[in-house]
Amino acid sequence: MDNKKRNKYKELIIKTIEEIKTDIKNLEEQTKPIAPDNAIGRLSRMEAINAKSVNEKMLGNKRIRLTRLENALKKADSEEFGECVLCGEEIEENRLKLIPESNTCRECAQEAENSR
Ligand SMILES: [Zn+2]
Numbered sequence: 632m633d634n635k636k637r638n639k640y641k642e643l644i645i646k647t648i649e650e651i652k653t654d655i656k657n658l659e660e661q662t663k664p665i666a667p668d669n670a671i672g673r674l675s676r677m678e679a680i681n682a683k684s685v686n687e688k689m690l691g692n693k694r695i696r697l698t699r700l701e702n703a704l705k706k707a708d709s710e711e712f713g714e715c716v717l718c719g720e721e722i723e724e725n726r727l728k729l730i731p732e733s734n735t736c737r738e739c740a741q742e743a744e745n746s747r
Pocket residue numbers: 715716717718719720735736737738739740
């Protein structure tokens with residue numbers, strides 16, 4: 632990968648990290664402890680609990696993605712960035728644009744998915 636491309640992906644990773652951090656902050660706000668029954672009423676409390684568990688799941692996923700992005704950023708200057716860790720081929724550009732933290736090519740990712 633040439634430096635121009637590399638810098639483009641680095642920018643993309645940094646931008647995505649910023650976005651995810653904002654998302655995490657918002658989700659953290661939304662997963663705070665829920666007020667007791669008498670404060671918000673029984674039905675809305677149940678709704679709040681449901682929404683909270685959805686948000687907690689999303690928060691978990693975002694945190695995992697943030698770690699992956701930060702690792703990708705650390706690796707972005709090395710030769711192996713943009714190469715599949717499984718087969719060593721270059722990762723497709725469309726895939727990197729969509730998931731700049733990916734460390735496997737589409738084929739290997741699919742294989743890993745299938746063998747789960
Ligand atoms: Zn591969």
